[in-house]
Amino acid sequence: MVPRAAWAAGAPPTPNRMAFIFFPNGAIMKDWKPEQAGTDYKLPKTLAPLEKHQKDFMVISGLAHDKARANGDGAGDHARCSAAFLTGVQPRKTDGADIRLGRSVDQVAADVIGKNTRLPSLEIGIEAGRQAGRCDSGYSCAYTSNISWRSETVPTAKEIHPKAVFERMFGGGVEDAKARARRNFYRQSILDVVTDDAAKLRTKLGGSDRRKLDEYFQSVREIEQRIERAAVESQAQIPDFEVPDGVPRDWAEHTRLMYDLMVLAFETDTTRICTFMLANSGSNRSYKEIGVGEGHHQLSHHRDDAEKIEKLQRIDQYMITQFSYFLDRMKSIEEGTGNLLDHSMITYGCAISDGNRHRHEDLPVLLAGRGNGTLTPGRHLKYENEVPMNNLYVSLLNRMDVPEKSFGDSTGPAKGLDA
Template sequence: MSSTTRRNVTNFQLDRRNFMRGAGVVMGLPWLEAMMSSTSFAAAPTAAVPTRMAFVFFANGAIMKDWTVKGEGKDFELSKTLSSLAPVKDDCLFLSGLTHDKARANGDGGGDHARNSASFLTASQPRKTGGADIQVGISVDQVAAQKIGTQTHLPSLEIGIEGGRQAGVCDSGYSCAYQSNIAWRSPNQPVAKEINPKLAFERLFGMSLTDVKKSQDRDFYRTSILDAVSEDASKLSGRLGKTDRQKLDEYFTSVREIEQRIGRAAPQKRQLPPEFEIPQGVPADVDAHIPLMYDILTLAFQTDSTRVATFMLANGGSNRTYSHLNVKGAHHQLSHHRDEADKVADLQKIDQYLAKEFARFVQKLKTIPEGEGTLLDHSMILYGSGISDANRHRHEDLPIVIAGKASGKLQTGRHLVYEKETPMANLYLSMLDRMGTPIDAFGDSTGRLTNL
């Protein structure tokens, strides 16, 4: 750390778990230099910086010829689909050869899309049922959340883009719960995702059922959540050094900008009489919805509101349309392209668009200073699907990227190729190790991944 940075540190000490409060709001803080003592810099410069883990799921696999990078180790070239990751290439691991065997039929017949999402983070075979007797397995995110979730305001955060049903039959005799969830608190209890940006934002900042009236009085779209904590914020700012004050200002600007985007994206007219109750809703435009949810996830990690998260870009087997990409047809239908060139091209456009949005998120994490590195340096974000070639319902050689160095515990900037049929569960064991939440076995694991 430079002497200039040191001079900006005051004698004021701030605990990472401090919050700003007001009018029903509990607002976390970004990492600040005041969270470390002046004597701790040389001894343990990252002691106050936690490691975060997130899983971003996309449906219907990918056009693998345009996904798979060329080369191995540090000597590799990004593929067409992943080209937008070029600015953060050295901050990512590209993995090939991993398999989700439990997404396969294994005697259960059709239903690959339900199994794809259900097994993605559980590495377990879902029971084929459309009734209440669903069963699959606890998910890797919840294993970590159960061990470290008490250290943060939220044990974990589950967000998504598409709503889903928790009952009924959706895919070849499988419960809709399997397609709608990737996070499972127990083998028969999914953790429902939040798809409404407003509700996800308010959950992040501590809104509870008892705060609903206060929230309505504040009028989310007319008064910033920052106004509710302005008194605490003013007191805190006056005690911080110059660098920390600048970081706090940048953080507040980011929060207010997200609030404004939530207001603009809400699918209703903004000119409403004061007595009109604003309805809940999600953005009608997926091109606005996806980056907004990524930015809420960024805030969750930046404020240490949670250290574990999942984000479903779509439900398993999603048939969403992407008209803004000039794509004809819906996602699931296109995924069964039968090698028709126009359908393959349209599906690749969707793959590349989703990868581009992920790249934007990763690049944003890299711009946020934390400790002696960045928020990305202290994160471990897996982006992938439980299907590779959806046209043939293949579940081996999955499309997987991990962004972030996990606080120095991942050697990024490489393409790692593992032996055929290596279980994804082996990767999850290795990720849990890096979160400080190790377990002996998980799902269909056979060991831990080497060379990470």
């Protein structure tokens, strides 16, 4: 809504966005990883659908997730893959209620910048999941169904229904907006009374109690700011976006619709942080629409069978084709002197590389966008020695103005992202 001349003058500042897209069961790495490093590299077969976007993303090789390895816990690599993907923490091996992991990178960022948007973060997916029960070799389904974790024991459940995602973003229409306005009116009235009483009380308190009262009113002020934002948001028109009532049967249609919603969330500044699971970890979905009738997980244990490897590569490329569509959409949204992708950092990857042998090093990872000018895409960034994936996350957090020096098993910020 700001005139283009104002952008050219350097105002207002453009927000940075951060998203994480997870795919299961690893990749056929010979068709994923480029042979050359640097800018002069040829896209391998699986990444071919991204050719028109080659200057807009980095292929990053040499990253690892040590906490997705067994480390004495035995089988269960798929559960550890999704559990460690955004946390860098070894999950407690249990299929009971005593799950324990760690906070995910998206929620660390949401705690700091989430107060600036209607939703602190958005979690979406394609496959329904479970928060209890056994799913992988003694690991709880909570580990295989989620990549976002609000705390050590509370996963942030994803939403797979497009309409539910849209309504979470923008509400259920006029009546919902009226109900929100009524709630906010009474909340503000209560805050006014409390603030007046507290001001009188403060003159009678000692230093320690005044500090406690100040801490309390800091949280009160945050509520007031949310109400103020809600008043502005209520005047904004709900986007004209057609959303089906159910879940599309076609995987590609469902996936593209969820990508569209992610673009809409970033474009409207409804949130600046999103996670997207293209499937649950260890998913055994078949992809008959591209001629693959066997289950994905079943095929991933290919034992070097050429026919199975070819089908797995087809699945990898099918998913990349949808990711290319997402980048198309992001680049189509003009913002300031660039586009939405220029002001975003999109991580696409998995915490398993070779699904047949359950390898957790040299992971398949793409990083799209320019992060408001802090990233230099258009190249293959190749780390020669094993580098923790969480080093990348420290760097992304810092680019979101979240001043974390470490995360998970990181050893420092990732080098070379800005060339």
